[in-house]
Amino acid sequence: MGTGGPSPSGELLRVHFIDVGQGDSILIESPNKHYMLIDGGTKSAGKEVVEYLRDQEIRKLDYVVATHPDADHIGGLIPVLNSISIKKFIDSGKVHTSETYEEMLTLIQSKNIPFEVAHRNDNFLLDDNIKISVLHADEEAIDNNEASIVLKVVYDEVSFLLTADAGVEVEKKMMESMDVRATILKAGHHGSNTSSSLPFVQAVKPEATILSYGQDNTYGHPHYEVIQNLQHVGSKMYGTAESGTIVVATDGKQYEVLANEWTGIGGRSSIAPPERKASKVKSKRESSIIIESVELEDEVVAITNNGEQAISMNGWQLLSVEGNQLFNFPDISIAAGDTLYITSGPHAKEGKDYIKWTGRQVWLNDGDTAQLINPKGEVVNEH
Template identity: 55%
Template sequence: MFKNIFSVLMAMFLLAANIQVASANSGFKDVTSFKSEIEFLTSKGIIMGYPDGTFKPDNPITRLQAVQMILREKGVTDFSNVPDPGFIDAKPGTPRYGEIAKAVQLGFINGKVNAKGQKYFDPQGFLTRAQMAKILALAYDLKGSYPIAFTDVRADHWAHDSISALAANGITAGYSDGSFKPGVNLSRQHFSAFMARYLDDKFKPAKEMFAHFIDVDQGDSILIQTPNGKTILVDGGKRSAGEKVVAYLKKAGVTSIDVVVATHPDADHIGGLINVLQSIPVKKVLDSGKVHTTETYHEFLSLIDTKNIAFEVPKTGQALSIDPALKVQVLNSGDRNASDNNENSIVLKLTYGGVSYLLTGDADVKVEEDMITKFDVKSTILKAGHHGAKTSTSQAFVNAVKPAVTILSYGKDNSYGHPTDEVVSRLKAAGSKLYSTAESGDIVVKTDGKTYSVLAKPWQGTITPAPQPPAPNPTPTPAPTPTTGDARIVSKDLAGEKVGIKNFGKANINMTGWQLVSVEGNQKYTFPDGYVLKPGATVYITSGQSAKHQPPTYLKWTTANIWNNSGDMARLFNSNGVKVSEVR
C-alpha cells in the first residue's frame, strides 16, 4: 500500500518538475506580451511550453523551474559527483536531485530550514521578484548601482543590491509608478524577459535618462544622468546645501561629473558647487561669464583654477556635445550686456527622443521673450524660472513652452513668496502638472525617450484665495464627526489570495477611502466609493487568477498575485488613514 502511494506521489512530482516537456515551439496560443523574448528562449531550449501547446505566461516560476532553466542556459549537463546539500525533500536518488544539488554547489540558490531545524529545498515553492533578482545576480555575477531607489525597496532590504544590479544592467526597470513589487511572485513571462535581456542586449529596454531636481531649500540644483552614463550638474543650491548635494550625488552613484553648469553667480545657485568641486572630480565647468564680486563667486573661480578644470562661457545657440543620444542646446547665456545676474542665466534645452527638458535658471521675462523669437522652446518638462517668481514664467512663455510637467524649486515658507499665485494659476490653467521640491523633496523624472515618469507626488498648487468681504454673521455649523466603525481582518489566505474583513459593529460602515495593505509588497487596495459593509457581514478581497467580483461579499483587487506565500502581513486602514487591524 505504502509503495503504491509513494509511486503515485513520485509520478506527480515528475509531472510537476517537467512541465516544460513540450517541444520548443514558440507559437504559443496564450502569449501576447514578451513574445519575442519567449521565442528567443524557447529556440535555445532554455524554457519550454506545456504539452497542451500553451505557455501559461502568468503562472509563477517555481524554485525547481528556475534551477533547470539557469542550468540549461549555462550548458550544465553533468550532475554526477555533486556534494549532497542535505535536503530532506531532495535526496540522492530522488527526481531532479542532481540539478538541485548542482545549483546549490554553483552558489546561486540555497535551501530553507523548517521549524525542526531540517534543511529542505521546496522545489515547487514559488519565487518572488526579489528572490529571483538575487538568484540571477548570483548566477551571473551581476554588479552595478541604479541611479534611483525603487519606492518599495528600502536601502536595508535584503535584496536591495541584487535588484539595483538587475536595473543597472537593463534587465528590469520596475513598474511605471517607481515600484519593483519585490514580494510579488515572478511570472513565467517576466522571467523570460529578465533572462532574454541578460543574454541579448536587443531585448533590453531603451536606455534611460534621469533628471534629479534636488531639494536644496531656496535654490536650484539639478543632476542629469544621460542615456550613455554622462553626468551634468546644473547649479548646487546655496553654500549650506553643498553637503546634501554631494551626498545625493554619491548615493546616485556619481563618481565624477562631466559638466558642471553654473547658470549665474547668485549664491543660491553656485554656493553648493564649492562643496561639489572639493569632493567630486569635475571635467568641465560652464559659466555664464557674468562677473560678480562676492566671496562665494571668488572661491568658486579659485577652486576651478586650482584644480585645473576646463572652463568655458557658452554662446547662445551653441550645441553642447555631451552624449550622442542627447541634444543639448544653449538658449541663453552670459554673452548679453545686461547688468542683472538673472538676465545672464544659462538656459538649457535637453532633448532625448520625444521628451525634452527646459532648464531656465533664474531667467526673467526679457530673456523669455528673446528665446521665444529665436528658438523652439516647446518642452515636455519645464523647470520654472526664478523659483516661481512673477518676474519669470510669463503667459506668453507658458503658451510657447506648453509644458506637460512643471518643476518648482523653492524653500518652504520662504520670505520671497515663491512661487507666486499668478505663476501657479497660469501653469495650472495651461494644464501643466505641478511638482514642488518644498512639498515633495527630491523629484526624479526618468525617460526612455518615448515615455516619462515623475517619481514624486504632484502638487495641487494651492493658491492663496483673494480677500472676500465678510459674510453677515453666519451661524457656524459644526463639522460632522466621521464614523469609522469596527471593521477587522478575520482571515488571510495567502495561497488562495483572499482576505476576509468583518464588521463587528451594529451600524453600516461606509468603506469609501478604506485601504487593505500587503506589507511585504507595499501594495494597497482602496475600497470603491460608496461600498457599505453591513453589521455582522464579512467581505472578501480577492486577487490572483481566481479573483472574483461578486459584491457585496467578494471584491476583486487584481488578477495578479499580491500576497507573499512565505509570509506577508495584512493591515487595514480606515478613511482617516488610521490602522485599525493587523494580521501577521
C-alpha cells in the same frame, strides 16, 4: 506619482531636481552614465548635493554648469568642486564681486578644471542621443538673473527646458528666435512672477512643470500668478518643497515623474490671490523711518524720517527681496522730515542726500520688494 503615460522602459535618461531648499540644483544622468550638474543651491546645501551625488555612486561629473552667479545657485558648487572630479566647467561669464563667486573661480583655477563661458546656440552631447542646447546666455547682462544660462535637453520625443532665474524679458527673446517647446519645464526663478509669463508657458506647452523652492520661503514662491498661468495651459506641477528631490525618468517616448503632484503646501502666496498694492506695506513694529519710494529702473530708494527728531541709521539695513542683496547703512543720521536716497547701478549718485550702494544693478525691474530692517533685525517697513 505623476506620469506621461506608461512607465518608461529601456535606456533611461534621468533628470534629478535636487531639493536644496530655496535654490536650484539639477543633475542630468544619461543612459550611458554621463553626468551634468547644473547649479548647487546655497553653500550650506552643498554638502547635501555632494552626499546625493555619492548616493548615486557618482565619482566624476562630465559637466558642471553655473547658470549665473547668485549665491543660491553657485554656493553649493564650492563643496562639489572640493569633493568631485569635474571634466569641464561651464559658466555664464557674468562677473560678480561676491566672495562666493571669487572662491568658486579660485577653486576651478587651482584644480585646473577646463573652463568655458556659454553662448547662445552652444551644444553639449552628454550621450550620442542626448542633445543639450544653450537657448540663452548673456555675460554682458546688467542683472544676474538676466545672465542666466537656459538649457534645453532633448532625448528623442521628450525634452526639458531648464530656465534658471531668467525673467520675462529673456523669455520674450527666446520666444522670438528659439524653439522653446518642451515636455518638462523647470519654472524660472523658483516660481516667481518675474518669470513664467503666460505667453511663455503657452509657447512652451509643458505637460509637467517643476517648482524648485524652499518651504515657507520669505518670497512667497511660487507666486499665485505663475500657478494660474501653469493651470491655464494644463500643466501638472511638482514642487521640491513638498516632495523633496524630484526625479523624472524617460526612455525618450514616455516619462515618469517620481513625485506626487503639487498641492500648494509651502507656497503661502500661491494658493490665494495676491494682496492689493495698498495693503503691501506691513509693519512688525511702528517706525518713523519709512521707505518713501522705490524707483526700480533708476535704482533709487528714498528713505524718509517722518518723526520729530533725528534718527541714527547705524545698524539699519535695506534688503532687495528678489535679489537677496543687503545694504548696511553707514553711521549717519536722518534729520526729522528729511529724505536720504540710496542709489545703485551704473548711474548711481553720491554726495549730499545721496549714498551710493554699488555700481551694479540691484533692483529687478520686472518687480522687486524693498524691506527696511532696524538694528534688532525687525522688518519695520516694506515697499
